[in-house]
Every structure is written in structure tokens, then in C-alpha cells.
Amino acid sequence: xxxxxxxxxxxxxxxxxxxxxxxxxxxxxxxxxxxxxxxxxxxxxxxxxxxxxxxxxxxxxxxxxxxxxxxxxxxxxxxxxxxxxxxxxxxxxxxxxxxxxxxxxxxxxxxxxxxxxxxxxxxxxxxxxxxxxxxxxxxxxxxxxxxxxxxxxxxxxxxxxxxxxxxxxxxxxxxxxxxxxxxxxxxxxxxxxxxxxxxxxxxxxxxxxxxxxxxxxxxxxxxxxxxxxxxxxxxxxxxxxxxxxxxxxxxxxxxxxxxxxxxxxxxxxxxxxxxxxxxxxxxxxxxxxxxxxxxxxxxxxxxxxxxxxxxxxxxxxxxxxxxxxxxxxxxxxxxxxxxxxxxxxxxxxxxxxxxxxxxxxxxxxxxxxxxxxxxxxxxxxxxxxxxxxxxxxxxxxxxxxxxxxxxxxxxx
Amino acid sequence: xxxxxxxxxxxxxxxxxxxxxxxxxxxxxxxxxxxxxxxxxxxxxxxxxxxxxxxxxxxxxxxxxxxxxxxxxxxxxxxxxxxxxxxxxxxxxxxxxxxxxxxxxxxxxxxxxxxxxxxxxxxxxxxxxxxxxxxxxxxxxxxxxxxxxxxxxxxxxxxxxxxxxxxxxxxxxxxxxxxxxxxxxxxxxxxxxxxxxxxxxxxxxxxxxxxxxxxxxxxxxxxxxxxxxxxxxxxxxxxxxxxxxxxxxxxxxxxxxxxxxxxxxxxxxxxxxxxxxxxxxxxxxxxxxxxxxxxxxxxxxxxxxxxxxxxxxxxxxxxxxxxxxxxxxxxxxxxxxxxxxxxxxxxxxxxxxxxxxxxxxxxxxxxxxxxxxxxxxxxxxxxxxxxxxxxxxxxxxxxxxxxxxxxxxxxx
Numbered sequence: 001x002x003x004x005x006x007x008x009x010x011x012x013x014x015x016x017x018x019x020x021x022x023x024x025x026x027x028x029x030x031x032x033x034x035x036x037x038x039x040x041x042x043x044x045x046x047x048x049x050x051x052x053x054x055x056x057x058x059x060x061x062x063x064x065x066x067x068x069x070x071x072x073x074x075x076x077x078x079x080x081x082x083x084x085x086x087x088x089x090x091x092x093x094x095x096x097x098x099x100x101x102x103x104x105x106x107x108x109x110x111x112x113x114x115x116x117x118x119x120x121x122x123x124x125x126x127x128x129x130x131x132x133x134x135x136x137x138x139x140x141x142x143x144x145x146x147x148x149x150x151x152x153x154x155x156x157x158x159x160x161x162x163x164x165x166x167x168x169x170x171x172x173x174x175x176x177x178x179x180x181x182x183x184x185x186x187x188x189x190x191x192x193x194x195x196x197x198x199x200x201x202x203x204x205x206x207x208x209x210x211x212x213x214x215x216x217x218x219x220x221x222x223x224x225x226x227x228x229x230x231x232x233x234x235x236x237x238x239x240x241x242x243x244x245x246x247x248x249x250x251x252x253x254x255x256x257x258x259x260x261x262x263x264x265x266x267x268x269x270x271x272x273x274x275x276x277x278x279x280x281x282x283x284x285x286x287x288x289x290x291x292x293x294x295x296x297x298x299x300x301x302x303x304x305x306x307x308x309x310x311x312x313x314x315x316x317x318x319x320x321x322x323x324x325x326x327x328x329x330x331x332x333x334x335x336x337x338x339x340x341x342x343x344x345x346x347x348x349x350x351x352x353x354x355x356x357x358x359x360x361x362x363x364x365x366x367x368x369x370x371x372x373x374x375x376x377x378x379x380x381x382x383x384x385x386x387x388x389x390x391x392x393x394x395x396x397x398x399x400x401x402x403x404x405x406x407x408x409x410x411x412x
Numbered sequence: 413x414x415x416x417x418x419x420x421x422x423x424x425x426x427x428x429x430x431x432x433x434x435x436x437x438x439x440x441x442x443x444x445x446x447x448x449x450x451x452x453x454x455x456x457x458x459x460x461x462x463x464x465x466x467x468x469x470x471x472x473x474x475x476x477x478x479x480x481x482x483x484x485x486x487x488x489x490x491x492x493x494x495x496x497x498x499x500x501x502x503x504x505x506x507x508x509x510x511x512x513x514x515x516x517x518x519x520x521x522x523x524x525x526x527x528x529x530x531x532x533x534x535x536x537x538x539x540x541x542x543x544x545x546x547x548x549x550x551x552x553x554x555x556x557x558x559x560x561x562x563x564x565x566x567x568x569x570x571x572x573x574x575x576x577x578x579x580x581x582x583x584x585x586x587x588x589x590x591x592x593x594x595x596x597x598x599x600x601x602x603x604x605x606x607x608x609x610x611x612x613x614x615x616x617x618x619x620x621x622x623x624x625x626x627x628x629x630x631x632x633x634x635x636x637x638x639x640x641x642x643x644x645x646x647x648x649x650x651x652x653x654x655x656x657x658x659x660x661x662x663x664x665x666x667x668x669x670x671x672x673x674x675x676x677x678x679x680x681x682x683x684x685x686x687x688x689x690x691x692x693x694x695x696x697x698x699x700x701x702x703x704x705x706x707x708x709x710x711x712x713x714x715x716x717x718x719x720x721x722x723x724x725x726x727x728x729x730x731x732x733x734x735x736x737x738x739x740x741x742x743x744x745x746x747x748x749x750x751x752x753x754x755x756x757x758x759x760x761x762x763x764x765x766x767x768x769x770x771x772x773x774x775x776x777x778x779x780x781x782x783x784x785x786x787x788x789x790x791x792x793x794x795x796x797x798x799x800x801x802x803x804x805x806x807x808x809x810x811x812x813x814x815x816x817x818x819x820x821x822x823x824x
Contacts, residue, residue: 012511019514019526021691026700028505042503050503064502067702072500078579084724085493088484089680090476091454093440093784099424099453101432114431119531119680120701130565139575151700152564153542158698161542163551235702241694260702264504268531268703279433286562286570288438289532290479290647290672295454315558323809345792380770383569 002322004056004370009040014051016149024152027065032204032378039374045072048386058381059373061128064384066236066261067318070307072385077265080303084296093297101302105273108305109245111253111272114282118292121235121260122150124197124272127287128256129154131274132194132229135281140192142228144175146203147195149233173216175201176212185222195223196231199246200344205352205358205378208343216252218384223255229278232257235270239263240317240346243309245273249344267300313385314346320392322384327396335403336412349380352406360406367402368395414780416468421452424465438563439477444616446791449778457484460798465633465714471785471803473736478673481662483721483798489677494714496708507707513714517685520717521657523665524685524693528808529734532560533647533672536684537608539699540668541566543563543663543686544606548691552604553594554640556587558615561608561645587613589629590631597634608643611658612756617770617790619763620755628664635667641690642668643767647682651675652729652794657685660754679712725797726758732804733757733795736813739808747815761792764818772818779809779814 011058012093017023024030039052051057052071063069070077084097097272098117108110120125128143141154149155151164160383171188173180175197185192201209223230232254234246239262254404255278268291274282308314310403325341325348332339337360338353352360358377365377373395377383423440429435436442442452451464462484463469476479482489498511508530518524530536541553553566559568565578582598585592586611597604609631615619628636635642644666646658653661653675659669666691672682680703684693720726737760739754744751750765764772770789777789786809787793 004501009505012508016511016514020510020528021517021526021695024506024510024705025528025695026698028700028705040505041506041508042500042505044499045503046500050500052505053508058503062504064504065702067502072503078497081497086485087456088454088458088462088678090479090680091457091470091484093421093452093454094436095455095466096453099428099431099435102428102764106431114433116432116437119703120535122701125531126564127573132573133575134573137469139577151698152538158696160693160696160698161544161546163545163581165551165580168577169627171573198535240745255512266703266706268502268522268706270702283433283437284570284572285439286563286568286572288440289534290477290682291531291678292438293436293440294678294680349688382469407425 004054006036006039006054008053013040023274030230033364033376034366038369047071048384048388048391055374058369059395061381061383062374063384064266066382067266069239069262069384070265070304070313071384073091074265074307074308077300077303080299081267081296084299090291090294094293095096095298096301097298098293099293101298104302104305108243109246109273110258111245111275113276114279115271115273116282116287117231118270118287119268121258121270123289124258124260124270125149125227125233125235125287126152126182128231128258129194130232130255130285131278134285135229135278136193136227137365138191138193139169140171140188141169142173142188142192142195144170144197144201146272147173147175147201156266165316176215177210181219181222185226192226192228194231196220196233198233198240199237199250202236202343202347202380207340208349208380210344211250211345216226216250220252225324228257228311234258235260237347237412239308240314242306247296259328264297264301265304269297269301308385311385317346317383320387321348322346323392324395327342327392328399331396331399331403335407337403337407342356343380344378346383354412360410363409364402364406367405368398371398371401415464418448418466419450420465422448425452430494438591442755445788446774446778450781459483460796460800462802463625466761468780469784472619473787473795474788475796476678478794479678481674482652482677482725485671486677486719489712489715492711493679493708496711502703502706503573503805507710509707509710509714512707516717518685520655521685522660523657523669523687524580525688526691527683527685528694529710530662530682531680533670533682534564536670536682537561537645537647538564538673539697540568540643540670540684541606541608541696543668543690544699546641546697547641548605550605551581552583552600553581554583554600554604554607555584556609556613556741557584558778559610559613560585571578574780588621588627590627593631593634596689597638602639604640606643607631608645610645611649611653611662614648614755614759614792619752620761622639622756623662628662632664642666646670647672648744649759651720651758652726653790655717655726676709676713679709679715681709681713684730687705720797721731723797728797729758729795732799735804736760739804740811742814743808743811746818749815751818755792759792764792766824767819772822775821776818778815779817780810783813785810
């Protein structure tokens with residue numbers, strides 16, 4: 001087969017770099033894949049596939065970094081959006097759908113007595129800390145070192161433009177290390193407003209880490225005893241482990257939880273839910289944005305969540321992700337290579353077990369991607385409800401060829 | 413005529429309040445109009461009109477608090493969006509349109525050597541401060557006391573959940589009081605990264621204030637001399653005074669400028685532009701969000717800005733706003749009432765000159781709104797390019813009746 005080239009992507013990027021700092025910034029920066037070997041600009045998509053500006057088509061295992069969950073251009077979501085579009089989107093007031101969605105989500109998610117909507121994951125993770133500070137009248141926030149909770153100053157992975165005061169009251173523990181959690185609680189005793197955590201550990205450039213036995217029960221017990229508001233950052237994992245919230249998958253009860261990404265199949269919406277004790281404090285922390293009350297993303301979310309529920313989308317994604325993992329691991333073994341497939345089946349990550357520098361992984365993902373399945377070498381992947389058995393078959397064929405190249409170039 | 417009622421809006425709000433803190437939060441909160449006398453939920457819109465869930469139709473002088481600028485459901489903007497929609501919206505990469513829009517905006521706006529895109533006004537105002545801190549290696553930011561720059565902790569008008577460190581390096585001057593500006597610069601000499609200002613002063617619950625003679629030239633000169641990055645927060649006024657940026661209207665050159673609201677006729681997009689000296693620093697300050705690279709809002713922005721340019725939309729809005737102001741002022745005088753109409757013609761505000769408590773204004777706006785033209789009693793209004801002579805005629809008729817009621821109830 002002819003391997004893909006990315007000439008038009010590269011040309012566009014050269015133009016972009018003249019007019020935009022970095023050309024493409026943030027999590028989509030080409031610097032995070034392998035410059036020159038991955039597409040930079042998308043042209044369209046359908047189901048589990050998308051195509052780039054060079055006309056290359058990909059089976060997509062990144063799913064817009066999470067937002068796509070029932071498939072690009074899903075007819076049911078699009079129909080709902082199209083109907084709303086004819087009426088309009090952004091007005092002086094929310095649409096009736098905001099009330100319907102609030103009722104649907106608080107019914108769907110057991111811990112949710114209330115909900116607010118915003119646009120970015122960062123909007124709601126940051127706001128949730130403020131609610132916890134308002135409620136507890138305490139300043140400190142504790143989080144797992146290295147965890148991504150958004151791009152705001154208190155948590156951004158970047159270093160530029162940060163001042164000391166941005167993190168004056170942020171302290172850190174190590175995910176899955178309960179002793180380090182106890183230590184940071186003890187050190188800041190009586191001053192901690194909130195502990196914010198992801199449901200499992202999903203760093204970039206590293207294996208993913210599921211919670212060890214007892215982690216969540218101990219974290220929750222300590223928070224309850226110490227009057228610390230427990231906040232689940234479910235922005236990345238939300239609706240891919242359990243439609244009712246990833247805490248239901250792992251068996252614990254946060255006081256608040258933040259959602260974004262998969263909530264509306266790509267339409268711009270984020271949400272924070274919380275329990276009753278925090279509702280009054282929540283009403284006192286100002287939150288707003290120019291487009292936060294727009295009806296379209298809410299219509300999309302309602303259609304998307306109902307669709308996922310009706311079709312048991314999570315179970316399908318779990319099945320696809322499990323078989324993808326087994327298939328890739330078996331293929332690697334058959335080539336005499338050792339890979340580590342980590343994380344939950346629906347949000348997996350693969351790397352080569354015998355390297356720290358990701359060179360094999362970059363080579364492998366490059367070779368799969370240029371054949372037609374987008375694999376990211378340093379960021380976790382996402383499975384969608386639109387992935388099919390045929391997708392898996394083709395993906396294994398590309399992976400087989402890519403593993404052969406890695407074996408040939410790296411030995412093992 | 414039968415006056416409007418808002419029964420369905422109120423019923424929905426009662427349902428909402430059970431599931432959302434405050435029911436409707438932020439700038440759309442019913443508490444900021446007159447509870448029970450204004451619509452709470454929108455159902456659809458076309459051109460300069462929209463209708464609420466009770467079937468009431470309004471000539472809209474709030475324009476979704478700014479985002480609507482060429483008219484609800486403008487066919488040219490919608491056509492562009494529909495074409496993109498068929499291809500998709502949110503992918504692993506931006507679309508080619510991001511490059512086209514970056515080129516268009518840096519061509520349109522004279523101070524713009526580069527641009528970045530985000531979702532909220534707050535996203536870009538906050539980020540611009542970080543860029544200034546990165547560039548200057550200084551911590552302080554100065555702003556006009558009481559100015560709205562967004563909902564983030566350093567600037568939110570709310571009090572809930574704020575800690576001391578959030579504003580440790582924010583200091584204040586008074587808009588249009590150059591001596592107060594000089595004083596705060598002197599006080600923080602050598603430590604100020606940025607001065608962030610709106611192009612004119614647009615507070616809520618108060619008259620708007622255009623810059624006095626010499627204000628901008630003195631502010632700019634001082635910033636240049638002191639190495640302070642001058643940031644224009646053009647989120648509210650942008651594209652309604654001059655398509656090239658509101659600084660062109662007032663005659664000054666900021667180093668960075670932030671846009672949102674009117675940029676894409678209601679589609680969720682914000683932008684920050686800057687000059688070349690800041691581009692390297694800008695590339696070092698991490699920024700991202702789940703939906704920031706989505707193609708649809710960018711397609712909408714490109715169509716909307718081109719449309720505004722081709723149709724000379726700002727001139728039309730200036731004409732409508734000027735005539736609205738003259739008409740309302742003349743009507744008030746004819747009733748023996750004194751009103752103050754302030755701000756630029758395209759973003760006006762009206763209040764009664766002989767009251768501090770806004771009671772007349774609440775009564776007046778209530779009576780106009782329940783007749784069919786949405787007037788806000790405490791927030792500035794927005795004119796759109798879709799407003800017509802017929803809209804003005806009807807509005808004057810409603811205002812005439814409303815002024816008569818105010819006269820009867822308040823005397824003068």
C-alpha cells in the first residue's frame with residue numbers, strides 16, 4: 001500500500017506558524033506527536049474515521065482527544081443539533097433545554113444534586129475549587145503531583161507566565177501512595193478546602209495507573225473526617241467508564257465532579273455536579289461566559305447521553321478496547337517485542353516496556369498512523385462507540401507491519 | 413395591545429432552581445433585570461428579533477449580551493457553518509480554517525502580528541496577563557477599579573471563593589483619572605507587567621464613560637516608557653466601534669487585544685492578538701481547551717467578519733444607535749422626564765438622570781420589554797447590523813407608552 005504523506009498539513013503549518021505562536025498550541029501541538037510524521041489539520045469525519053487535509057483517512061483512536069464518543073457526525077446527535085440550529089443557539093437567555101439537561105444529568109449521576117454548565121474543563125475544575133473554598137472557608141487545595149487538571153495557573157503543565165502566588169495554597173501527594181496523601185493532609189491540617197483527583201492516574205509520556213485496592217475508600221474516609229471537599233476531575237474519563245460517573249466504576253462518592261470532553265460528542269460544553277451541602281456555596285461563586293447558556297451544545301449533550309444509555313455504549317467501548325489491547329499485545333509478542341498496555345480498556349495507552357525514551361513508540365505509532373489508524377505516542381488513546389470489528393481487523397494489520405519495522409530497526 | 417406574560421419562563425425557572433445553584437447564573441441571572449418581569453428562557457430568533465418560551469417576540473437590544481451582531485440566524489453565517497457541519501467540527505486537529513482565520517484577523521487588525529483562539533473572554537484576558545508576565549518577568553497587573561475583565565479569580569465581580577493571593581499583584585486606578593494612573597504606576601514602579609483596560613468604561617448599574625481627551629495617549633506613553641505591556645480588553649466592544657479594533661476608533665496602539673462576543677455572531681470563539689515583540693513569550697504560555705480547535709466557530713467568525721466588512725455593518729449600527737438615542741431622549745423630554753444616554757452609539761446605556769436607585773429605569777425597561785423590545789435596566793445594550801428603521805419605529809412607540817407610565821408613577 002502507498003503510505004500517507006502530510007505535505008498539505010505541513011504547508012498549512014508553515015503558514016500558521018507565521019501568524020500564531022507555536023502554529024498549533026496546547027494538546028494538539030505537533031511537538032507532542034512526531035513532527036512531520038502525523039497530520040496537523042483535519043478535513044472531515046464520519047463514525048470512527050476522520051480524514052485530514054491531505055486526503056488521508058484514519059481509524060481514530062484519539063477521538064478528538066476525548067470529545068468524540070458516539071462517532072463523528074452521529075446522525076442522532078446531528079439531528080438534534082440541526083433542529084435547534086434552525087431556532088438559534090446563543091440568546092439573552094438559556095433555552096428550555098438547559099432545564100431538561102440539568103434534570104437529566106442530576107438523574108443520571110447519583111452524586112449530582114445540582115449541576116452547572118460551562119465551556120472548558122478548566123472552567124469547572126477551577127470553579128469547583130472556589131466552591132470548596134467558599135464552603136469550607138479554607139484556602140488549601142491538594143492534588144496528585146503531575147496530574148493535568150486544566151490550563152489555568154494553579155495547575156497548568158506549562159511554566160510560562162506563572163507567579164509564585166498562583167500555587168501558594170496548592171500542595172501535592174502521589175497518586176496511589178496513601179501515605180503521601182496522609183502526610184499532606186497532616187501537614188495542612190484544618191486548612192484544606194479540597195482534594196481534587198482524577199478517577200485514575202492518566203499522565204502523558206507514562207503508563208496509566210488504575211487506583212490500587214483501598215485507595216479511594218481511604219481517600220474518601222480521610223476527606224470526610226477532615227472536612228475536605230472531595231472533587232473528582234472526570235473531564236478526561238467521564239462517560240467512558242460508567243455513564244453515572246467514573247466514581248461509580250471505582251466505587252466511591254465525591255462531593256463534586258467535573259465533566260467535559262465526551263459529554264456532548266464534540267459540542268462545546270463542560271459541567272460540574274455536586275451534592276446538596278455545597279449548593280448554597282456554589283450559588284455564591286460567580287461563574288459565567290459569553291456562550292455558556294447557548295442551547296446547541298446542551299441539545300447535543302442530551303442527545304448524546306441518551307444515545308449512549310440506550311445503546312449501552314460503554315459496554316461496547318469496553319469490549320472494543322479490551323480486544324484492541326489483547327490484539328496489540330499478542331501481535332507484539334509474536335514479533336518478539338514487549339509492550340505495556342495500561343489504563344482502562346476505553347482509555348488505553350500503549351508503550352514499549354523496555355524503553356524510557358519513547359523512540360520505539362514514536363516509530364510504531366508513526367508507522368500505524370501513516371497506514372491509516374491514528375495512534376498517539378505520548379498521550380492516552382480514546383475508544384468510541386463507533387469503532388467496529390472491521391476497524392480492529394484493519395488496525396491489527398497496520399500494527400503487524402509497524403511492529404515488524406520496530407523489530408527490524410530496534411531489535412527488540 | 414396585550415402585554416406579555418412570562419408564565420412559562422417562571423415555571424421553568426422554578427424547575428431549574430431545584431437542580432442548578434441560582435437557577436440561572438452569571439450575567440443572565442434574572443436578579444440583574446427585574447425578577448418576574450422579564451423572560452428567562454429563549455426559544456428562537458431571526459434577525460434583530462427573538463422570542464421566548466412564552467411565545468413573546470422581542471426586538472432585541474441586548475443581542476445575547478453582545479455575541480449577536482449580524483442578526484440571529486444570519487443566512488451567510490449559517491450557510492458557512494452548515495457546510496462545515498457536514499464535514500465535522502471537533503477533531504484531533506484544527507481545520508484549514510484556523511489558518512485562514514488567523515491570516516484574515518492579522519490582516520484586519522493593524523496591531524495584530526499574531527493571534528490565538530480560545531472559547532471564553534476570560535480565557536484570553538487571563539492568558540494575556542500571563543504572556544505579559546512571561547515577557548516582562550514582572551508580577552504586577554494594573555486595571556481600572558470596578559471594570560469587568562471576566563469571571564476568573566483575579567477579576568471576578570463575585571466575592572465567593574476568592575482568596576487573598578488571587579489578587580496579590582493586582583492594583584487599581586480610576587478610569588479617565590490619569591493622575592490615579594500615574595500614582596499606581598509610581599507605586600509599583602518597575603514591577604508592572606501589564607495594564608489591562610477596556611476601550612471605554614462600561615460598568616453595570618452606572619453611566620458609561622468614553623475616554624477623556626488625552627487619556628489613551630497618556631496611558632500609552634506611560635506604558636511605553638515604563639515597559640508595561642498595554643492590553644486592550646475588547647471583549648465587549650470589539651467589532652462594534654471599528655472592525656480593526658476599538659483602539660483604532662479611539663486612536664491608540666495596545667500591545668495585545670482580547671476579543672470574544674461579536675467575533676462569530678454567537679458561535680463560541682474568543683481570540684487574543686498581539687504584536688511581534690510578544691510572540692516568543694506567547695509561545696511559552698500554555699493554553700488549550702477541549703474544543704478550542706473546533707472548526708465551526710472559526711468558519712462562523714470568518715463569514716461574520718467578512719460580512720460585516722462587506723456590508724459596512726459598523727456604520728449601519730452607528731446610525732441605528734445614534735437615532736435610537738436621539739429618539740429616546742426626545743421622547744423622554746416630551747414627557748418631562750430626564751434621561752442620560754451614555755456610551756458609544758452601538759453599545760449604549762440609558763438611565764434616568766435624577767435617580768440613583770434605578771427604580772424608574774426598572775419600570776421603564778419592564779414596560780418596554782413587555783410590549784416587545786428588550787431593554788436592560790442595569791447592563792449596557794448592544795445594537796446589531798440587523799436592526800431596521802421599522803424596529804426603531806416600533807421601539808419608540810413602546811418607549812412612548814413606557815415613559816408615560818414612569819411619568820404617571822414617579823412624577824418626573
